[in-house]
Each structure stands twice: as structure tokens, then as C-alpha cells.
Amino acid sequence: MNPNQPAKNGRDGGGPLVLQLLLEEGKPEVRTFPPGRGPVILGRSLESDLVIQDRRVSRRHCRIEPSEEGGWVLLDEGSQNGTRVNGVLVSRQVLRSGDRIQMGKTRIDVLLAGETEPYTEGVEDTVHAKEAPPREKLLALMEINRALNAELRLEKLLGLIVDSALELIGGERGFLLLDEGRGLECKVARDASGRAIPPEEVRFSRRLAEEVRTTRVPRLAADALGDEDLKTIQSVVDLGVRSVLCVPLTVRGRVEGVLYVDHRLKTAVFTEADLDLLEAFADQAGIAVGNARLYMDLVRRKEDLEKTSLQVERLNAALRKKVAVQEQELRTVKERLGPAARGDFAGMVGRSPAMKKVYRTIESYLDSPEPVLIEGESGTGKELAARAIHRLGPRSAGPFVTENCAAIPTELLESELFGYAKGAFTGALKDRKGLFETAHEGILFLDEVGEMPQALQKKLLRVLQEGEVRPLGSTESIKVDVRVLAAANRPLKELVKEGKFREDLFYRLHVLPLRLPPLRERKEDIPLLVEHFLLRAAREKGVEPLRVSAKAMDLLVSFHWPGNVRQLENELKRAAILAEEGEILPAHLSPEIRFQGFSPGDEPLPGATLPEKVKALQVREILKALENREGNKSRAASDLGISRFTLQRLMDKYGIHAAGEGEEKQDPS
Numbered sequence: 001m002n003p004n005q006p007a008k009n010g011r012d013g014g015g016p017l018v019l020q021l022l023l024e025e026g027k028p029e030v031r032t033f034p035p036g037r038g039p040v041i042l043g044r045s046l047e048s049d050l051v052i053q054d055r056r057v058s059r060r061h062c063r064i065e066p067s068e069e070g071g072w073v074l075l076d077e078g079s080q081n082g083t084r085v086n087g088v089l090v091s092r093q094v095l096r097s098g099d100r101i102q103m104g105k106t107r108i109d110v111l112l113a114g115e116t117e118p119y120t121e122g123v124e125d126t127v128h129a130k131e132a133p134p135r136e137k138l139l140a141l142m143e144i145n146r147a148l149n150a151e152l153r154l155e156k157l158l159g160l161i162v163d164s165a166l167e168l169i170g171g172e173r174g175f176l177l178l179d180e181g182r183g184l185e186c187k188v189a190r191d192a193s194g195r196a197i198p199p200e201e202v203r204f205s206r207r208l209a210e211e212v213r214t215t216r217v218p219r220l221a222a223d224a225l226g227d228e229d230l231k232t233i234q235s236v237v238d239l240g241v242r243s244v245l246c247v248p249l250t251v252r253g254r255v256e257g258v259l260y261v262d263h264r265l266k267t268a269v270f271t272e273a274d275l276d277l278l279e280a281f282a283d284q285a286g287i288a289v290g291n292a293r294l295y296m297d298l299v300r301r302k303e304d305l306e307k308t309s310l311q312v313e314r315l316n317a318a319l320r321k322k323v324a325v326q327e328q329e330l331r332t333v334k335e336r337l338g339p340a341a342r343g344d345f346a347g348m349v350g351r352s353p354a355m356k357k358v359y360r361t362i363e364s365y366l367d368s369p370e371p372v373l374i375e376g377e378s379g380t381g382k383e384l385a386a387r388a389i390h391r392l393g394p395r396s397a398g399p400f401v402t403e404n405c406a407a408i409p410t411e412l413l414e415s416e417l418f419g420y421a422k423g424a425f426t427g428a429l430k431d432r433k434g435l436f437e438t439a440h441e442g443i444l445f446l447d448e449v450g451e452m453p454q455a456l457q458k459k460l461l462r463v464l465q466e467g468e469v470r471p472l473g474s475t476e477s478i479k480v481d482v483r484v485l486a487a488a489n490r491p492l493k494e495l496v497k498e499g500k501f502r503e504d505l506f507y508r509l510h511v512l513p514l515r516l517p518p519l520r521e522r523k524e525d526i527p528l529l530v531e532h533f534l535l536r537a538a539r540e541k542g543v544e545p546l547r548v549s550a551k552a553m554d555l556l557v558s559f560h561w562p563g564n565v566r567q568l569e570n571e572l573k574r575a576a577i578l579a580e581e582g583e584i585l586p587a588h589l590s591p592e593i594r595f596q597g598f599s600p601g602d603e604p605l606p607g608a609t610l611p612e613k614v615k616a617l618q619v620r621e622i623l624k625a626l627e628n629r630e631g632n633k634s635r636a637a638s639d640l641g642i643s644r645f646t647l648q649r650l651m652d653k654y655g656i657h658a659a660g661e662g663e664e665k666q667d668p669s
Contacts, residue, residue, distance in 0.1 A: 016034050017033040017035070017064060017072050017110075018031070019031050019033070022106075030111075031050055033049070039063045040063060040064045040065070042062050042108075043059050043077070052103060052104075054106045055217050056103070056220075056275075057079070058079040061076075062076045063075050063077060072094075072095045072110075074090070074093045074101065075092050076090065081219065081221075082221075085101055085102075086099055102272060104272075141280070144281070148161065151288070152291065154289070157288055157292045158176050158188045161176055162175070162176050165261055166194075168278065169277060169278055171261040171269065172265065174188075174191075174260070174261045176257065176260075177209050177213075177257045178249075178256055186202050187257075213248060213258050216255055218246060218279055220245055242266055242267045243268065243269035243270050244262045245260075245275060247279045250283065256286075256289075259282050348385065350522055351525065352522035354522045355525060358385070358514070358515075358517070361514055365389060365514070371508065373486050374486065374514045374515075375488050375489075375492070375515050375516070376518070377518045378564065379519075380516040380517070380518055382447065383447065386402075386443070386445040387445075389443070393443075395483060399442035400443050401439040401445070403416065403447070406451035410453045413456060417436060417459075419431070419433045419434030419471035420432055439482045440481055442483075443485055444482050444483070445487070446484065448487065449486040449492075450488040450492055450500070454501075457501065458502065458505075461502065461504060464509075468480060484509070519561040519564045519565055520560050526557045526568065527557070529565060529569075530548055530556060530568070534548070534572060547583045547584070548583070548584045549583055551585070552589060555594060556568070559593050571589065571590060574588075592623055592655070595616040595620060618654070619656065621640060
């Protein structure tokens with residue numbers, strides 16, 4: 001039977017046109033059109049009689065109108081992707097009951113002569129057989145997808161995509177076009193044999209490719225030269241292309257190019273099933289391209305990181321070499337300048353020969369485990385010397401524990417040093433570690449060791465000899481690893497002669513002696529100490545440091561400082577409170593410092609007024625008497641021929657205090 005002639009079996013005729021739209025979900029939608037109403041327009045336009053929501057359907061895709069023979073005939077309106085009836089691409093087709101119209105992905109069954117169900121005998125299988133890709137192509141698609149996902153080299157992957165597209169759907173030529181910011185560029189051009197097409201022969205419809213990229217709508221043209229839309233594209237005409245299949249290539253949600261397959265010799269090479277298959281393939285190809293780009297980006301970043309790491313390593317090596325050279329130069333300079341220039345003795349300040357000798361002695365004692373006996377007048381910085389030995393020595397990571405043996409009652413000093421066991425005495429509710437245990441693997445500094453009772457001196461000697469302590473109330477000894485540093489204001493040798501200190505303990509502590517000079521023996525350090533104390537005070541208050549006038553500095557340097565560095569620090573604290581306009585003047589200093597520096601035969605303060613000379617003379621004689629009598633006011637008053645009350649009144653008037661009055665117990669330097 002000729003399909004373009006009306007049927008004679010009675011199923012057709014002049015009855016109404018019933019179209020059943022097959023939806024993907026839900027019940028089919030049935031529309032009925034009377035026989036005398038004229039053409040029925042099908043398309044995506046809202047003005048169509050039957051609106052099709054399918055992006056592959058043209059706005060006015062096709063029409064169905066009564067035929068002269070009394071039936072209904074379908075005419076394609078020059079649609080973009082063509083109209084198929086029972087799987088066959090048609091431009092005009094007489095319809096019968098049971099025919100299936102396909103536009104894009106939309107399927108419509110035709111019912112004529114009032115039938116309520118489509119006539120499907122021999123039709124459904126035929127349609128599906130023509131629409132669905134063969135099983136072999138689906139298997140091939142799966143294999144190709146696996147190959148795409150396994151290929152991470154982008155250049156090779158792009159060629160594989162074109163070869164696979166030609167293998168899947170046939171075609172004469174294949175092109176992969178990508179937009180990298182300058183419009184579509186041909187990245188791969190192959191023919192059906194897999195041969196790369198030379199650049200001078202790469203010709204395709206750029207307008208068609210750009211249209212697919214921008215609209216995201218694939219194009220299928222069974223006869224490009226007969227297509228109403230395509231035959232207006234000059235490039236299609238010039239190329240003589242007969243069949244074209246072009247689909248967008250989406251990478252991570254963005255259309256970055258198109259996959260373009262054509263045939264210049266044959267029409268109807270590609271079917272709707274080929275379009276579906278190529279579109280599905282393009283989706284997988286886009287994923288593979290995205291993965292390959294990500295992989296290549298990671299490779300580049302890894303290479304950049306390796307280059308950067310190599311550069312950093314080279315820079316670090318050069319920096320280490322430079323630092324090593326500088327450290328060696330610094331060590332050379334330090335050795336040449338000596339300890340006084342290094343400033344690394346725990347805050348001890350001074351560059352005088354006497355202090356250089358102290359620094360060298362400390363350095364020579366650092367690595368020894370033996371005790372160090374630090375002797376010097378009050379205020380010379382004995383604790384700072386002990387801290388320097390701890391900080392610079394091999395025990396710096398261990399604890400530094402201090403105890404003043406003159407500040408704790410005799411009955412408590414033993415338990416403080418050696419600890420006690422629970423129940424050793426009333427109130428001993430639990431075991432307690434002594435200072436020797438606390439200082440394990442560190443240093444224990446015993447200040448004023450000459451004031452230690454002789455009973456404890458014997459126990460201290462045993463600890464030094466045996467390296468173990470026995471807490472009060474305990475029968476077990478505890479091993480300790482402690483380096484003992486001891487300090488005394490009076491020479492221990494004199495105390496030994498007086499019978500106040502054990503001779504054997506003296507020799508055990510006197511293994512490494514260290515004498516700190518009084519400030520009067522290193523007056524050249526006074527300007528450095530003044531600067532040090534004023535800077536420290538300024539940092540604590542967050543202000544600019546005070547200056548010292550030349551006359552005030554001369555008075556500070558010339559003073560004999562019986563209280564040593566501690567007295568100097570306290571004097572500067574007092575002067576800083578009185579100073580105005582950021583400068584310490586002679587008037588801000590204590591009277592005993594202002595009125596000093598002359599002998600009995602000299603004229604007091606040349607050029608001064610008589611009251612000033614009298615005041616200076618009184619201050620000088622009072623200070624001399626107090627010094628001769630070691631601060632004893634009664635004896636000093638007797639030497640001066642005045643009462644003790646008069647002496648005290650004059651001392652209060654001139655701001656004089658006896659040596660040792662008001663002194664703090666901890667050295668400031």
C-alpha cells in the first residue's frame with residue numbers, strides 16, 4: 001500500500017482528528033479536532049493548536065489538515081530537527097489510525113474515525129525498533145565511557161571523543177569545537193578512518209555550531225540543503241553538506257563547545273535515535289573533559305609546588321649558609337670583644353675590667369657540677385650572678401630555686417630544705433617535698449648561707465657529699481641531682497675563724513669561688529647602670545626615658561655607694577619621681593650625694609654661700625662618723641660631740657640614713 005494514499009479499510013474517513021499526546025509521567029493527554037475546522041498547528045509557540053514543550057521542537061513544527069480524499073494529512077513546516085511518522089523522516093504524510101508522530105522527544109498517537117484507543121498492531125514494535133539504538137550501540141557507549149573516564153590527558157581525550165562519536169553514529173567527518181574565550185576553535189578534526197583532517201581542509205558551518213552553543217539546542221538535519229533553516233546558511237550550501245548532527249558539549253554546567261558530525265554525500269544518515277545517543281555521549285564526554293582539566297590543573301599545581309619547594313629549599317640553603325657565616329663572624333667579634341660586649345649574663349650590666357673578670361669566671365664555671373660560692377657586699381648582684389650560671393649552663397631547662405637562709409626561723413629551715421614525711425610533727429598532715437627535691441636536675445641558690453645554724457650545716461654537707469636527702473620523720477633517703485650555689489655578704493673564711501661556720505662545709509662550698517666587686521670598684525659602669533635602670537623604668541611605664549644632666553651624672557659617678565647597685569637603683573627611682581621636664585638634675589638627688597666629694601682640708605663647695613658650706617660640712621662629718629661606726633648612731637653622735645637625738649634630727653633634716661637602713665633583700669643587678 002502506498003502510504004501517501006488514503007486507506008480503504010474503513011478505519012479512515014472524514015471523521016474528527018483525535019491526537020493522544022504521550023507524556024513521560026501521568027496519563028496521556030487526548031485532544032480532539034473536528035473535521036471541518038481547518039489546519040491543526042503543532043509546535044512550541046503558544047499560538048499553536050497543540051503546544052509542545054520540547055526544546056527540539058520548532059516554534060511552528062508541522063501542521064495536520066484535511067486531505068482532498070477526506071482524511072487527514074501531515075505536512076512538515078520546515079522544522080529544525082524534522083518530523084517522523086512511524087520512525088520515518090517525512091515532509092508530507094497521509095495519516096492513518098495508529099500512526100505515531102515524533103517531534104524531538106515528543107510522541108503523539110493518531111486516532112481517526114472516533115476510535116478511543118490507538119491502533120498499534122505492528123506499529124509499536126516498528127517505532128521502537130527505529131527509535132531505540134541497537135543493543136550493540138549501547139554496549140559500545142558503555143565501553144567508550146569507560147575509556148573516556150580512564151583517559152586523563154586532555155589532548156588525547158579530545159581526539160578520543162571525536163573518534164568515539166564517529167564510531168557510535170557513523171558520519172564522514174567529526175569536529176570538536178571549544179570556546180576558550182575567543183569564540184569557537186576547532187581542537188580536533190577527524191574523518192571516519194581516524195585520520196586527522198589537515199588544517200587547510202577543516203571546513204564546517206561555524207554559524208550552525210555557534211547557534212547550538214548559544215541556544216544549547218542540538219540540531220539534526222537529515223537533508224541540510226533541503227532544510228528551510230539550514231539552506232539559508234551560506235556555509236552549509238558552500239560545503240555541500242547533506243547530513244548534519246551537532247550537539248552542545250557541557251562541562252560542569254557550562255556549554256564550552258559543540259560536537260559536530262556531518263556527511264557531505266548522503267542524506268538521512270542520522271536519525272533521532274542517533275541524536276539521543278550523541279547527546280548522551282556528549283554529556284559523558286563533558287564530564288570526562290572536566291575531570292581531565294581538573295587532573296591537568298592538579299598536575300600543574302603539583303609541578304608549580306615542586307618548583308616552589310625547590311626554590312624555597314635553595315633559598316633556605318643559601319640563608320642557612322649566610323646565617324652560618326654571620327654566626328661565625330659574630331662569634332669572632334664576641335671573642336675579640338670579650339664577655340662585657342656580649343650582654344648575655346642575665347641582666348648583669350657593666351664593661352669595667354672588674355666585671356669582665358666576673359663574666360669570664362662565670363663562663364668557666366658553667367659546665368661544672370660543683371658548688372659555687374658567690375661572695376660580695378650587699379647589693380652587688382649575687383642572685384643575678386647565680387641566675388646567669390643557671391640560664392647559660394646545661395641545667396637551664398631545670399628549675400632555679402632560691403632560699404634566704406637568714407629569712408626563715410631555724411626550726412622551719414630544715415623542713416623547708418629537706419622536706420618532711422606525714423606525721424613528722426604536729427600539723428604535718430601529708431608528705432611535703434623540700435627545696436632539694438624541688439630543684440632536682442636544676443640549681444638551688446642558698447643566699448646568706450653564713451647565717452645557717454651549724455646543725456643544718458652538717459646536714460647540708462652530707463647532702464653535698466652523698467647526693468641524697470632524708471626528709472624529717474622519714475627513714476628513707478632520696479637521691480637528688482642538684483647543683484648548689486651559695487652566697488654570703490661576709491667572707492665565710494672570717495666566719496670559720498670566728499667558729500660560726502663549719503670549716504669542712506666551707507671548703508666543700510668554696511670549690512668554685514666568685515667574688516662580685518662593689519660599685520665603688522667599678523665606677524666606670526655607673527653611666528651604663530643609670531641608663532639601664534631608666535630605660536627599664538620607662539618601658540614599664542610606657543613613657544620616654546628620663547635624661548640625666550652632666551652635673552647630676554658627675555655626682556652619681558663620684559659617690560662611694562655603700563649600698564652598691566641596689567642603692568643606685570633606689571636613688572634613681574627617687575630622683576625620677578622628683579624630676580621635671582624629663583631630666584634629672586642635682587637638686588633631685590639625695591643630700592648625701594649632693595654634698596659629697598670633698599676632704600677635711602678642702603673648702604666645701606667653692607663659690608657656695610656660707611649656709612650651703614655649713615650644710616655641706618655637717619653632712620660630710622655626719623656621713624664620715626656613721627661610716628666609721630658602721631651605722632651605729634649612738635657611737636657616731638659621741639664622736640661628733642652631740643646627742644643621739646640631735647644627730648637623728650640632723651639626719652632627718654638632710655635626708656641622711658645610715659648604711660643598711662631600708663635596704664631590700666633582693667639584688668636588683
